[in-house]
Amino acid sequence: GQQLNQSPQSMFIQEGEDVSMNCTSSSIFNTWLWYKQDPGEGPVLLIALYKAGELTSNGRLTAQFGITRKDSFLNISASIPSDVGIYFCAGRHGGTSYGKLTFGQGTILTVHP
Amino acid sequence: DSGVTQTPKHLITATGQRVTLRCSPRSGDLSVYWYQQSLDQGLQFLIQYYNGEERAKGNILERFSAQQFPDLHSELNLSSLELGDSALYFCASSVASHGSEQYFGPGTRLTVT
Numbered sequence: 001g002q003q004l005n006q007s008p009q010s011m012f013i014q015e016g017e018d019v020s021m022n023c024t025s026s027s028i029f030n031t032w033l034w035y036k037q038d039p040g041e042g043p044v045l046l047i048a049l050y051k052a053g054e055l056t057s058n059g060r061l062t063a064q065f066g067i068t069r070k071d072s073f074l075n076i077s078a079s080i081p082s083d084v085g086i087y088f089c090a091g092r093h094g095g096t097s098y099g100k101l102t103f104g105q106g107t108i109l110t111v112h113p
Numbered sequence: 114d115s116g117v118t119q120t121p122k123h124l125i126t127a128t129g130q131r132v133t134l135r136c137s138p139r140s141g142d143l144s145v146y147w148y149q150q151s152l153d154q155g156l157q158f159l160i161q162y163y164n165g166e167e168r169a170k171g172n173i174l175e176r177f178s179a180q181q182f183p184d185l186h187s188e189l190n191l192s193s194l195e196l197g198d199s200a201l202y203f204c205a206s207s208v209a210s211h212g213s214e215q216y217f218g219p220g221t222r223l224t225v226t
Contacts, residue, residue: 031213033213033214033215035217041219041220042115042117042203042205042217042218042219042220043156043203043217044115044217045214045215045216045217048213048214050213088156090156092211092213094211096169097169098161098163098168098169098210098211099144099146099161099163099168099169099207099209099210099211099212099213099215100146100158100161100169100171101146101148101158101213101215102158103155103156103157104155105155106155
C-alpha cells in the first residue's frame with residue numbers, strides 16, 4: 001500500500017541534542033499527524049496539524065505542516081533518554097477517505113545518556 | 114492509557130483457523146479504525162466504522178471482516194489464517210467520522226503457526 005517517505009530511518013544522538021525528521025508525499029494531505037510508538041505499545045498521538053504552514057508545539061516537540069501540503073517536519077529539542085522510540089508521521093486525505101491515515105515507515109530514535 | 118481497550122493481548126493460532134479481535138473505543142468516540150502493523154508493510158489501514166456503519170476501507174483482505182455493534186465496540190474477524198497474517202493489529206478511535214486525532218489501543222499480537 002501507499003506509504004509516506006519518512007527520513008531518516010534511524011538516528012543515534014547524544015542526550016541534549018536536537019532532532020529533526022521529516023515526511024514527504026507525492027499527494028496532498030489535509031491533515032498531518034505525528035505519533036510515537038514504544039516497543040509493545042500502540043502509537044501515541046504527539047501533534048496534529050490542520051493547515052498548510054501551521055507550526056505547532058507540544059513541550060519540546062515542534063511540528064510543521066508544509067506549505068505544499070505534501071510534507072511535514074518534526075523537531076525535538078534537548079533530547080532526553082525517554083524520547084527513545086519510533087516516530088511515525090501520518091497523513092489524512094479526508095473527503096471520501098474519511099479517517100483513513102497513511103503512515104510513514106517510521107524513524108527509530110536512540111538517545112545515548 | 115489512551116482509553117481504547119483491545120483483547121486479547123496475544124493470540125497464537127494455527128494456519129487455516131479463524132480468530133476474533135475485540136476493541137472498545139474511548140468513551141464518547143463514535144469512529145473505530147483497524148490497522149495492521151507488520152515488519153515488511155508497516156502500519157496499514159484496514160477499515161473504519163462510524164456509529165455502526167462502514168465508512169472507509171483500505172487494503173483489507175476478503176478473508177478479513179469487521180463490524181461495529183450498537184454499544185460501539187468493534188470486532189475484527191480473521192479467517193483462513195495464513196503465516197503472513199502474523200502481525201500486530203491495532204484498533205483506534207476518534208470522535209468524528211473524519212477523525213484525524215485517532216487514539217490507539219495497545220494492540221493484539223497475532224502469531225499464526
